Amino acid sequence: MLVTFSPPMSLGPSPLRICRVCELEAYTLEDLEYFVKAKRFTHGRQNKCKNCHNKEKTKKYANLPEEEKEKARQHVRNWNLANKDHRAEYGLNWQRNNKEKVKQYNFRSRNKIRLEVLSHYSGTPPTCECCGENIIGFLTIDHIHGGGTKHRAQKGVPSGTEFYRWLKKQNYPQGYRVLCYNCNCAHGALGFCPHEIERSSDK
Ligand SMILES: [Zn+2]
Ligand SMILES: [Zn+2]
Ligand SMILES: [Zn+2]
Numbered sequence: 231m232l233v234t235f236s237p238p239m240s241l242g243p244s245p246l247r248i249c250r251v252c253e254l255e256a257y258t259l260e261d262l263e264y265f266v267k268a269k270r271f272t273h274g275r276q277n278k279c280k281n282c283h284n285k286e287k288t289k290k291y292a293n294l295p296e297e298e299k300e301k302a303r304q305h306v307r308n309w310n311l312a313n314k315d316h317r318a319e320y321g322l323n324w325q326r327n328n329k330e331k332v333k334q335y336n337f338r339s340r341n342k343i344r345l346e347v348l349s350h351y352s353g354t355p356p357t358c359e360c361c362g363e364n365i366i367g368f369l370t371i372d373h374i375h376g377g378g379t380k381h382r383a384q385k386g387v388p389s390g391t392e393f394y395r396w397l398k399k400q401n402y403p404q405g406y407r408v409l410c411y412n413c414n415c416a417h418g419a420l421g422f423c424p425h426e427i428e429r430s431s432d433k
Pocket of ligand 1 (some may be wrong): 250251252253254278280281283291328386
């Protein structure tokens with residue numbers, strides 16, 4: 231007599247993998263992408279999701295003594311060196327597939343360095359030294375004794391966001407101040423700001 235077993239209907243399909251930390255369940259190949267790769271395991275994945283795995287690693291790392299941390303960092307550096315091409319390709323691919331994230335990241339890091347440098351030269355919140363404008367988007371770093379584009383190019387001073395990074399790297403050299411674009415342009419074009427005339431006639 232032939233006996234066949236079939237699972238009770240109510241149980242449904244059993245998951246391919248279950249995260250033993252957060253109990254996340256993978257039912258499809260796509261779901262498996264969220265699990266840690268491991269060749270010899272069922273379906274090539276551990277019973278641990280990438281999220282929990284990363285959390286554990288971060289925690290472990292934070293608790294290491296400083297010299298162990300340095301060892302770990304060195305290990306990563308060596309790996310990166312040995313896998314340069316792979317890394318470059320992976321990075322480029324990631325950037326291509328995550329354009330929105332890249333944009334956001336750049337936007338945030340630009341704002342961060344700008345705010346940091348402006349605050350250093352002006353205080354928090356940074357304000358225009360001439361008119362008191364305090365909307366960050368209107369503020370810029372002014373080279374007090376001018377210098378001009380040519381002079382800056384000769385000294386290798388970059389422009390744009392790189393200029394802010396450069397100032398920080400140079401340990402915030404003196405001779406710079408925070409002005410708004412209006413006051414900055416006036417200084418550049420006229421050598422003074424009309425606000426100054428306004429103020430002196432008020433007296
Ligand atoms: Zn998990
Ligand atoms: Zn101003
Ligand atoms: Zn002004």
